[in-house]
Structures are given as structure tokens and as C-alpha cells.
Amino acid sequence: MQLKGKTVLVTGASSGIGLLVASKLHENGYKVIGTSRDPKKHQAKLPFKVLPLDLNDVHSIASFGKHLFSEIEQLDVLINNAGYLVNGLAEETPIELGRQQFETNFWGTIKLTNELLPYFRNQKHGKIITIGSLLGLVSLPNVAYYAASKHALEGYFKALRFELNQFNIKVVMVEPIAFKTNIGESGTVAKGTITDYDLFRQKIIAYTKKSFDNAPEPTPVINTLLQTVKEKDPKFSYPVGKGSSIILLLQHFAYKVFEKSILKSVNASK
Ligand SMILES: NC(=O)c1ccc[n+]([C@@H]2O[C@H](COP(=O)([O-])OP(=O)(O)OC[C@H]3O[C@@H](n4cnc5c(N)ncnc54)[C@H](OP(=O)(O)O)[C@@H]3O)[C@@H](O)[C@H]2O)c1
Numbered sequence: 001m002q003l004k005g006k007t008v009l010v011t012g013a014s015s016g017i018g019l020l021v022a023s024k025l026h027e028n029g030y031k032v033i034g035t036s037r038d039p040k041k042h043q044a045k046l047p048f049k050v051l052p053l054d055l056n057d058v059h060s061i062a063s064f065g066k067h068l069f070s071e072i073e074q075l076d077v078l079i080n081n082a083g084y085l086v087n088g089l090a091e092e093t094p095i096e097l098g099r100q101q102f103e104t105n106f107w108g109t110i111k112l113t114n115e116l117l118p119y120f121r122n123q124k125h126g127k128i129i130t131i132g133s134l135l136g137l138v139s140l141p142n143v144a145y146y147a148a149s150k151h152a153l154e155g156y157f158k159a160l161r162f163e164l165n166q167f168n169i170k171v172v173m174v175e176p177i178a179f180k181t182n183i184g185e186s187g188t189v190a191k192g193t194i195t196d197y198d199l200f201r202q203k204i205i206a207y208t209k210k211s212f213d214n215a216p217e218p219t220p221v222i223n224t225l226l227q228t229v230k231e232k233d234p235k236f237s238y239p240v241g242k243g244s245s246i247i248l249l250l251q252h253f254a255y256k257v258f259e260k261s262i263l264k265s266v267n268a269s270k
Pocket residue numbers: 011012013014015016017018035036037038053054055056081082083084085104108131132133134175176177178179180181182183184186215
């Protein structure tokens with residue numbers, strides 16, 4: 001099936017990966033619909049239609065399908081991109097912040113997917129591409145809730161892929177390592193409250209800052225997304241970024257080596 005000219009919905013298309021992939025798809029002749037919590041703020045600058053969507057608001061999600069299908073006749077690809085990052089040591093992160101992280105990254109993504117599934121099933125074709133994270137496959141200090149929310153997406157969509165196979169609906173995860181976007185600034189940082197962690201917290205903050213500062217532009221993520229949009233029979237999992245293969249290899253075959261190298265880098269950070 002030639003997908004050019006087909007319709008793609010990109011959630012969180014106002015910034016970062018979502019903005020870049022939506023713009024690229026539009027440039028390549030796809031009909032693109034993006035979303036933002038505040039479309040008025042972004043619409044004038046964007047060449048594609050932006051609809052309102054807040055993944056934390058059930059009413060916003062419940063009315064979204066109807067609104068979307070008043071703009072388009074069929075949806076070929078959903079790119080579940082919207083999400084944010086809670087940073088902080090696990091014990092110091094208030095449970096409420098962790099809950100909110102799941103509300104957006106996990107529950108919001110699932111609720112939106114459920115809202116659109118009846119349309120996909122009626123069409124008997126479609127593709128659901130979800131931006132997970134390499135942190136949905138491995139974990140690191142300072143991002144416990146973010147990593148947990150992305151691990152949860154992996155488990156959910158792996159099951160859904162089996163169930164939707166009968167309807168010719170493909171389910172794909174794209175799992176980027178760190179790339180330069182607004183995710184560092186748009187997220188939430190839990191306050192340090194437990195003095196026992198003072199030294200480790202200082203080092204992990206420096207380590208995290210270095211990871212953001214050294215992160216490359218997200219071009220490889222955009223290329224992978226374009227590839228998965230076009231692919232007739234995509235795989236389930238697409239880790240993206242320099243070092244991701246070696247990290248996954250170490251996690252599977254030499255986990256202690258992986259742990260030691262992370263702790264060594266964190267401890268050396270200042
Ligand atoms: N950058 C990385 O290194 C990296 C690595 C792995 C995975 N990811 C994943 O890639 C995706 C995109 O992140 P990014 O790096 O491009 O970050 P970003 O620049 O901060 O963009 C995040 C997008 O998500 C939208 N969004 C945030 N909260 C939302 C909510 N409650 N409801 C609806 N939309 C919401 C924002 O739209 P509005 O503010 O306009 O509503 C924005 O367009 C996320 O799922 C992230 O976890 C990023």
C-alpha cells in the first residue's frame with residue numbers, strides 16, 4: 001500500500017519530535033493533523049491543522065474522535081507522541097507526581113488509542129505508532145516514574161499488537177535514546193528532601209544535565225518514524241540512537257556490566 005497522501009495524526013505536534021515529524025510528513029505530501037493543549041498558540045506558525053487535545057482531560061479525549069473525523073474521512077496512522085518527563089530520585093518523588101506521569105504518558109495514550117480504535121476497526125486497516133523510550137526497555141536513576149510509564153506502554157502495546165492483527169491494524173513502538181527537544185524544560189523536577197541522598201542527588205543532577213546538553217538533534221528519530229509510517233509490515237520495536245544497541249545487548253547478556261558503567265559515570269559527574 002502506498003501511504004503518500006494518506007492521513008496521519010500526530011499528538012503533541014507543537015514541539016520537539018512531534019513538531020518535526022508532523023512538519024516532515026506534511027512536506028512529503030501526507031495529510032497531517034497535529035494536536036496541542038493550546039492550538040491557538042501554535043496554529044498560525046504551522047502548515048498543518050492543529051486540534052485541541054489534553055491527554056489529562058477525559059472530556060478532551062472523549063470528544064476527540066468526532067472532532068477529528070469532522071476534519072478527515074479516514075485515519076491511516078496514529079502517532080502517539082505526546083508525553084513529558086518527571087525527573088527526580090524515586091523515594092523523593094511525591095506519589096502524586098508519579099501518578100500524574102502515568103496519567104499522561106500511559107493512561108492518556110491508552111485512552112486516546114481506545115477513542116480511535118473503533119474508527120480503525122471499521123476501516124479494517126491502520127497503524128498505531130507510539131513513541132516509547134529506550135527508558136521503556138532499560139532504566140536509569142532519576143527517572144523511575146518516567147521509565148515505569150514507558151515500560152508500561154511497551155507491555156500494553158505488545159499485547160494490543162496480537163489483538164489487532166486480525167483487523168489489519170499494525171502496532172509499533174519507536175524507542176529513542178536522549179535527543180535534543182524541549183523535554184528537559186517542559187517536564188517536572190521533584191525536590192530533593194532526604195539528606196541521605198544529597199551527594200548522589202548532586203551527581204545525578206550533573207549526569208542528567210550532561211545527557212541533555214550532549215544530546216544530538218532528533219533527526220534519526222524522525223527518519224525512523226518516516227520509515228515506520230511507510231513500512232507495509234513493520235516490526236514491533238524500533239530503538240533509535242547512538243549506543244542503543246549496545247545498551248540493550250548489555251542489559252540482556254551482561255546486566256552487571258551495564259549497572260557498573262552507569263554508576264561509574266554518575267559518580268564521576270560534577
Ligand atoms: N527527547 C528525548 O530525548 C526523548 C527520548 C525518548 C522518548 N521521548 C518521547 O518523545 C515524545 C515527545 O517528546 P519531546 O522530546 O519531543 O518533548 P517536547 O519537546 O517537550 O514535546 C512534548 C509534546 O507533548 C505535548 N504534551 C505534553 N503533555 C501533554 C498532555 N498532557 N496532553 C497533550 N499533549 C501533551 C506537548 O504539546 P502542548 O504543550 O502543545 O500541549 C508537546 O507538543 C514523548 O513521548 C517523550 O517521552 C523523547
